[in-house]
Each structure stands twice: as structure tokens, then as C-alpha cells.
Amino acid sequence: MVPKDLPPFPSGWEPDVPVPSAEVTRAYQLIPSLWKQGAGAHVTEKTGDKWVTYMAFVPSKGKKGVSAWRVKPGQGGGGIVQT
Numbered sequence: 001m002v003p004k005d006l007p008p009f010p011s012g013w014e015p016d017v018p019v020p021s022a023e024v025t026r027a028y029q030l031i032p033s034l035w036k037q038g039a040g041a042h043v044t045e046k047t048g049d050k051w052v053t054y055m056a057f058v059p060s061k062g063k064k065g066v067s068a069w070r071v072k073p074g075q076g077g078g079g080i081v082q083t
Contacts, residue, residue, distance in 0.1 A: 002044050002051070007075040009042060009053050016070040022048050027066040030054050035064050 007013065016023060026047050034041045034056035042055040052068050059065040 005076045006044065006051055007071060009044070010055075010069065012072055012075040013053055013069040014072045016052060016068040019068050020048065023052055023054075023068040026052075027054055027068055030066050031056075031064060034066055 019027070026045070030043065034043065034054065037056070039056050039058055042053050044051060044053045046052070047068075050070060052070060054066050054068055057065050057067050
């Protein structure tokens, strides 16, 4: 379950650059599922010790990619899960 204190995507997020290796691995794993929904589809997951939003995008004509985004500094996202 995603914490309720995470900011809205994409306004409270920024590209996670350089992308840590764990996020690169997870992005590759998510290509099939995100691209079933098309460009712009996204999912937020905890990867390592932080929350990351992965988004399907077109890096160049005919290619399918997934980018990793982190919470912008000062935007919350302490990870409090409320049900």
C-alpha cells in the first residue's frame, strides 16, 4: 500500500538521476505491465529505502521505456501508511 502522505504525481516528483541500479532493474521488470496501459501509465512502489514512481514513456521513436521518479525535497513522503 502506498503512503497517503506522498505528493501527487508528477507535480511533487522529479526524475531520479542518476538512477540507482535497483531502480534500473525494477524499471526493466515493469516494461510489460506498464506498457499494457500505454505511455504515461505509472505505478508507485517502495524500492530499496525510498518510494519511486515508475512511468512508461517513449525514449525515441519505436522504443518503449520506463523512467524512475523520486519525491522532490520538501514534498513529504515520509512513508506513513494509513488504511
